[in-house]
Amino acid sequence: MHDADLTPVTVLTGFLGSGKTTLLNHLVRQPAMRDALVVINEFGDIGLDHRLVAKGDEHSVVEMSSGCLCCTIRGDLSRSVQQAWEAIERDGGRPISRMLIETTGLADPAPILHTLMTDHWLAHRFRLDGVVCLVDAANGVSTLNAHRESQRQAAIADRLLLTKTDLVDEEQLSRLACQLATINPAAEQLQVCHGELAAEHVIGGGLPAQGRRADHWLRAASYSQVSPAAGISPPTQGALVSMMAPASYPTLTRHGEQIRSFCFTVEHPIEPEVLEDWLDLLMSLLGEKILRVKAIVKIAGREQPLALHGVQNIFHPPVTLPAEACPDGVSRFVFITNGVAPEAVTRLFDYFQAPQAEQSPTPP
Ligand SMILES: Nc1nc2c(ncn2[C@@H]2O[C@H](COP(=O)(O)OP(=O)(O)OP(=O)(O)O)[C@@H](O)[C@H]2O)c(=O)[nH]1
Secondary structure, eight states: OOGGGSEEEEEEEESTTSSHHHHHHHHTTSGGGTTEEEEEEOSSSSOOHHHHSOOSSTTSEEEEOSSOTTTTOHHHHHHHHHHHHHHHHHTTOOOOOEEEEEOOTTOOHHHHHHHHHHOHHHHTTEEEEEEEEEEETTTHHHHHHHOHHHHHHHHHOSEEEEEOGGGSOHHHHHHHHHHHHHHOTTSEEEEESTTOOOGGGTSOOSSOGGGTTHHHHHOGGGSEEEOOOTTSOOOOHHHHHHHHSGGGSOOOOTTSOOEEEEEEEESSOBOHHHHHHHHHHHHHHHGGGEEEEEEEEOBTTOSSOEEEEEETTEEOOOEEOOGGGSTTOOEEEEEEEESOOHHHHHHHHHHHHSOGGGSOSSOO
8 A cells, every 4th residue: 555545643742741631632623633533542540531532423532541552552552443443444434534642641652653663454554644742841841851751752753842831931931942952953843832733733744645845854954964984994894893882872861861863964876785784784783772763865776765764673664755855866864863873873884885895794
């Protein structure tokens, strides 16, 4: 099935009490959310949030309260959505137009994105539209400093919604905005008060169908830029191994996190095998530390560029874009990482990019 035919999914994340349910209540009433399936994941035996969300019809809200989606009940996501999908088909209802998943406040969104990409049933019906993270303006700075989940939620998001803006002054708001821009320089930031926001600001944040405006999706210019080490001889096998060793990772913060993001650009078209070998090895060595990769890639011998989208070590099937999506022929890879130096990425690329004769006999 073509990517454009898959049903879009928005993951709504944000720390405990950041205002997810309040926002959801406004969203579900809007025409853009018609026929949407809303999945609410609550922590604990007695789920309450789902009762607070208005229901459009009997199928539109699925509650999952037996654990946290990111840890214990990933299989349940597929089963619950499948049941809702089949019930709608059985009852002759209109097909699901989109899905919105509200995570628990403590969830790491990466495993949820993994499930969407790797679960056979889900991956054949749904595509990730975007990750939207709510940050409580009143507590945001302290929450980001104290809780690694909150940093990861903000880092991985396509959009950041600063909520409870009625409770803070301009200075507090701009301090939070700056901190968020450091964690995630590309994500658009919007302010929300009491959940009042047009659904269009929440949905539609992903790679657009048919790849139009893919540059807007990538936002490559927002990141610090790194390129291959031109003119420097490719690293030896030994140098690569030591570069990838944990001891050479940059110092971690006291919470064990050092989230950083950068854009790696390659000026010339990339041979498909170089791309494959480089990403394969990168993901197998550092996959857990690579929170998200987005790329528009110009492949040698192909007129149409590809859009790549990966979460940790899992990649979504590449999407072919129109030639205009990469007018200058430059490939751009955006990496959002936790403790990975840009040099580890670029030097590994140099290794595979170098003429075969200059490489060590086998990859590290
Ligand atoms: N003052 C103010 N309060 C808000 C705003 N948005 C939400 N709240 C309140 O904040 C509290 C938490 O909001 P929820 O929407 O339940 O937050 P949540 O993210 O769903 O919470 P969890 O499910 O516990 O993670 C509620 O009492 C809301 O009424 C806002 O913009 N301003």
